[in-house]
Amino acid sequence: MLSDPTGSWTPVALSVDLPPGTVVPARTPAGPIALWRSASGRPSASADRCPHRGMRLSHGFVRGETLSCIYHGWSYGAAGNCLRIPAHPGLSPPETIRVATHPVEEAGGVIWVGVGEPATQPPQLAGLVPLRSLQAQAGMAALEAAAGAKADENGLLETTQNSQEIRLLLAFQERDETLIHVLLDGDSSLLERIAVSRAVEALRRKAEAIEAEGSSR
Amino acid sequence: MTQDAMxxxxxxxGLVSQLDSFGRKTALMGEPIDVASDADGNARVTANGRTLPVCVRYGHVWSSLxxxxxxxxxIPEADQPGRRFVDVGVVRVRCSPLRAVENFxxxxxxPFVHTDILGSEPHTEVQNYKVEIREDADEVWATQVKFYQPQxxxxxxxxxxxxxxxxxxxxTCSVLYKxxxxRPGEWDVITLFVQPLAEDLCDVWPWMALxxxxSSMTDLIHFQQTIFLQDRSxxxxQIPRLLPLDPGMEIPTRADLTSVAYRRWLKRHGYTYGAQLVAQ
Amino acid sequence: MTRQNQDHLFERMTIRGAVDSASFVPWIRRHAAKLGLRQEIRHADAGRIEVEVAGPVELIDMLEMGCSLGPIDVWVETITRTPAAGGTGGQP
Incomplete structure (x- = not known):
């Protein structure tokens, strides 16, 4: 996670995991969000709570350029303003009826969501390409202990596991849960990708064991 | 658990049809209880050895702490000849018992949760309807509610x-007349009887008199279960899990009049088990 | 549908009950602001609050729905609405 005094960026998902017309739940330091991509490909992040009666917007549906709540169909644009209330089709909703949104940047196959007002752009991961994401039931400390290395200020952790070099982009979820994005050199072969994937799985198991042991004390 | 008018x-x-002498362990408002039939075949409900009040009606066993x-x-319609009674069976839901009633x-x-069954786009407009508290029985009633439905x-x-x-x-009970x-002129009766296990956990017992x-009993049960499982999701x-009595973080509209009337009725009676008092 | 096509009503909403206006008046202002409704509190005491609002009927209905509950420490007995003369010029 990249922080400056006014805000921070969290890598919440990989681009490939958010096709157009879909919405998924995601976590940021500011709380849960509904991460969605419009039909035209634009990613947006809104608070995961419909202002009508509190339903999670991440359970909703994307139609065209809007995100609709699954409960009563209230529809929101990328800027968060409510565009339509199906039970009252004659009303043009005022722009004050809205859901909070967060800035979103997408680069190099990673989707970053901003919390607060970050003054800088998200980090460039030059030459690195995301492979896949996985959840670890382990906090940052357990992961760093398992890796024998620390993540840098961008959340990037480089280490060697099972003689394999691996590069991970970490996102804090909970005290004991971390989202891991596995990164590779752009020109990796299939065999290298498989080796990296296996090494990451091994690292995760190691970190989860450390976490479980720490919490059982 | 706070002492509350509820x-x-x-x-x-529990269900009358599932009573046996061995008993079934469940809970009521945070207290473990046991539901069984006694030597005479009558329902008996106990909490930690203490016998609780019990009655048997509408296919279910009822009790109180x-x-x-x-x-x-x-429910007078339950005594009408020709009706079929359907015990739909219990569904556990991780939410406040009051939320389950509000949703019902x-x-x-x-059109959005029960798409192509109970409603469909573009028939989403909710016409104004009437809500009142019938003072004699002290019950909330909503009438003249109309909605276009595909099936x-x-x-x-x-x-x-x-x-x-x-x-x-x-x-924690609601009756729907449809x-x-x-039989034009008659109403089908569909009920939701909600058992509060904890403030944020309940067992929902739907029941019908149709x-x-x-239709076969299996089809009737399946239809209602399908609808309720959609509601469970x-x-x-929903945030918060408890039912807000202060809508400061919500935007109720006139279409939400039954929810507002229900919350007003709970507030007036001091029924706060499962309720969120301060908006968050 | 453009804004000009929506009927703008001017109404006076009278809220009666056991209303602690110290907590309720700010609550009403916040709720009206969420609805983008211009409002002006014309009267506020322990038993009655009068609010003038202007806007589409659906939004005034929403204000009524919210106010019929309000914060936990007030009890609203009735809300009546009557057309008000002219515009309110109230603060949003």
Whole structure:
């Protein structure tokens, strides 16, 4: 996670995991969000709570350029303003009826969501390409202990596991849960990708064991 | 558990058809209870050895941790000849028992949650309807509720405008009266009896009294279960989990009138088990 | 549908009950602001609050729905609405 005094960026998902017309739940330091991509490909992040009666917007549906709540169909644009209330089709909703949104940047196959007002752009991961994401039931400390290395200020952790070099982009979820994005050199072969994937799985198991042991004390 | 006016109410705790002498362990408002039949075959409910009040009605066993001041509410249609009674069976939901009732009273969600069954786009407008507290029985009633539905009941053969009445006779129970296609002039009765296990956990017991000589019992149960499981996915993903009595973080509209009336009725009675008092 | 096509009503909403206006008046202002409704509190005491609002009927209905509950420490007995003369010029 990249922080400056006014805000921070969290890598919440990989681009490939958010096709157009879909919405998924995601976590940021500011709380849960509904991460969605419009039909035209634009990613947006809104608070995961419909202002009508509190339903999670991440359970909703994307139609065209809007995100609709699954409960009563209230529809929101990328800027968060409510565009339509199906039970009252004659009303043009005022722009004050809205859901909070967060800035979103997408680069190099990673989707970053901003919390607060970050003054800088998200980090460039030059030459690195995301492979896949996985959840670890382990906090940052357990992961760093398992890796024998620390993540840098961008959340990037480089280490060697099972003689394999691996590069991970970490996102804090909970005290004991971390989202891991596995990164590779752009020109990796299939065999290298498989080796990296296996090494990451091994690292995760190691970190989860450390976490479980720490919490059982 | 805070002492609350709700302690002296009747709550469903099991099905009559599933009573046995061995007993079934469950809970009521945080207290473990046991539901069994005694040597004479009568329902017996105990909490930690203490015998609780019990009554048997509408296919269910009812009990209370307190002292109910009146009999369980009446549903006269349950005594009408020709009706079929359907025990739908219990569904556990991780939400406040009050949220389960509020959702049952809501119709604006039909086209979105029960798509092509109870409603469909573009027929999403909710016409104004009437809500009152009937002072004699002290119950919430909503009447003249109309909604266009593609397939309103197993017994309906196509889209019709269904008329509804909703009734709240107890804090965690709701009765829905629905126009009945095979018997114009009569109402089908669909109920939700909600057992509060904890403030954010409940067992929901749907029950029905219908005029339908065609559908099999399995189909009737399946239809209602399908609808309720769709509602459960909503109920378990609403924030906050408890039912807000202060709508400061919400935007209720006129279509939400039954929800607002229900919350007003709970507030006036001090029924706060499962309620969120301060908006968050 | 453009804004000009929506009927703008001017109404006076009278809220009666056991209303602690110290908590309720700010609550009403916040709720009206969420609805984008211009409002002006014309009267506020322990038993009655009068609010003038202007806007589409659906939004005034929403204000009524919210106010019929309000914060936990007030009890609203009735809300009546009557057309008000002219514009309110109230603060949003």
């Amino acid at each position: 302690i002296d109410e009747w709550y469903p705790v 307190g002292q109910p001041q009146k009999e369980l509410f009446a 009273l809501d119709i604006a969600h039909f 309103a009941a197993r017994s309906a053969s196509g889209g019709i405008t269904t008329e509804y009445m909703y009734r709240v006779p107890a804090p 126009t009945c296609p095979p 005029f339908d000589d065609e 909503i109920l378990e993903n």
